[in-house]
Amino acid sequence: MNKLKLIIKREFFAKVRNKTFLVMTILSPLLVVGLGALVGYLSKVNQDSIKIIGYVDDSQLLITKDFDSSKTIEYKDLSNVDIVIAKSQVEHGDFYGFLYVPKKDSISNIATSIEFYSKEPPSLQVISEVEGMVGYRLNYILLERNGIDSEALDASKINPNIKILSFSGEKSSKLIRGVKIAIGLSAGYLIMMFIIIYGAMVMRSVIEEKTSRIIEVIISSVKPFQLMMGKIIGTALAGLLQFSIWGVILLILSIVATAMFGADTTSIGTGNLPMQEVEVLDVVAKTEMQIIIEELIRLPVLPIFLAFIVYFLGGYLLYSALYAAIGAAVDNETDTQQFMLPVIIPLILGVYIGFASVVNEPHGTIATIFSMIPFTSPIVMMMRLPFGVPWWQIVISLLLLLGTFILMVWFAAKVYRIGILMYGKKPTYRDIYKWLKY
């Protein structure tokens, strides 16, 4: 036991004192936050600039009120000059684009022959805003011509807002689903990233001991199993340390960034929606904000966090044992590729299933099955957890994970014990199967 502690300590410090570890630990969150802030800042700058659009309305159907400036678009009437001159004015002037509404015999013909000219392809946001504006007016006129009182129609318009309640009577919100999905996906994704990065670290560390030939000295002092476990645990501790540092730095930086750029999330999140919808959303958001907060507080944060740690450790231990076995089987990193595929595939599968299936149906058959299979359960179960999973499913999935982990460590230890002393020949799957029987 004492020796295991020594090995863990060495592995931990070997990782932590490494220069790349320091650089990665400090730079990564800076990069993430920096990029986030940059994107937020740019999209804000983008939105702030008002685009001037010149227009000629030959149909005479649109009224002045339609061309009132919005937050992002300012219309300029160019009807007093010829259309050719107007076009060239726009092309050479300080305009974003030129809107031409022709005169046609019917509204529907007008609707399909409106033209928009611009120097560069216009942004979707601008086009949809212009379309919305023209569409609203044409619709209105059409309704009037058909003898429908559009005032009365406007007055009788209603926006239903369905309140979602659970049977226990708690109010829910549609947006909370998005929040839960975000929590689940990022937790699952984090686990996958950690497994890939730190699993590979374990593998490289095993290969390093093989290539530097220290391995025989070490295992004449300790059991290969102790060495392998020490390596896995030591690396995990280094990873946990890195994650905690990241967490702290990210927290500090995002507070700073929020204060500096005032990045308000609603403007980024709804930036692509036409104006009318944004207004609707704003109203909904304001009334729902409290429900969301209440619901967030009601989320079983502690159990989710605990489950995260457990699945995180379970998944990491399971995979890092595999990585250690692969490292022991080969002489150098280039030879690892043939064995990497079976390791990476279930991880990627887990994430894909999360995105494709859990998001739509957290408790569907596929999501449930893959949250039981040990190779994908740490990822898929984490994505399901915020939606509430029956405790017996968690228990079964954890038991399966634990059982597979023990089996995998047994397998890895066998391969490791033989592999670390094998040099030269690149082993095949058959060779490794044979090692199991030595």
Added chain:
Amino acid sequence: MSNLLVAENIVKKYGDFTALNDVTIKVPEASIFGLLGPNGAGKTSLIRIINQIIIPDSGSVMLDGKPLTPNDIQHIGYMPEERGLYKGMKVGEQALYLAQLKGMTRYDAKKKLSFWFDKLEIRDWWGKKVQELSKGMAQKVQFIVTVLHQPKLLIFDEPFSGFDPINANLIKDEILKLRDAGATVIFSTHRMESVEELCEYIALFDKSNNILDGKLSDIKRKFKSNIFEVEMYDIKNKLLLNELSENFDILSSNIGPGNNDASLQVKLKDAKDSNDLIQYLAMHGSIAKYSEMIPDANEIFIKAIEQNAKK
């Protein structure tokens, strides 16, 4: 003299390949025991079994009269042929780590390391990383790490490879000193001249079998060819050669002018022994040199393996 290590009837198979086929060795206490044999003879497998790195399929290993237990690794120091250290780790830190893995306390390890680093004059390297050292320098560190915990049994696999002659001698002297201090040394090598210099006992492995073992001097006697080198002067009997050839085989002769002096290689015939030859020679002249041609370890090595191949 009692045996420190007895490995009996060891069998080790890797799949279809037999690495050790019912091998037995007995290593007497406080001796240097040479484990010899061509590549692939099974030496490394046996050493790994003694170090409990691998487990034999059958057979037993006794250390000090008791079956080997996991705790015994602290009584064994092993320097493998393929040696290495963590390249990115500092020398002193690494030596401390390896010593602690052998069960030493940190305090104890530090004290002893300090002693050895002074002895081998490498104190300045303590804070250096291994990758900054030359191969020979790293070997010195490796040697210290092997002997630091004062093991009863020391196992060296090709200890001199990578050393320049001066450092090889230094290490050889240290090994002899350790033996004198009571340590038992198993010494695996292909380099026969170091076997002559160091080993009291040897075992010769070939094709997974122990084909020859025992005290080196006994083995040499067994392999002696009964050939004597003789130099004579003042030869009285001019017909010496003719008469000699009736009772002995003369392999080569070099007769000086006037048949006064000669140097010969003579082989004994079945019934005769060395004393017969010397008596006969003494009667006919003065003997300047008389010596038995004893095969060196290298010749024994080649001869034994050739014989084994014929079987």
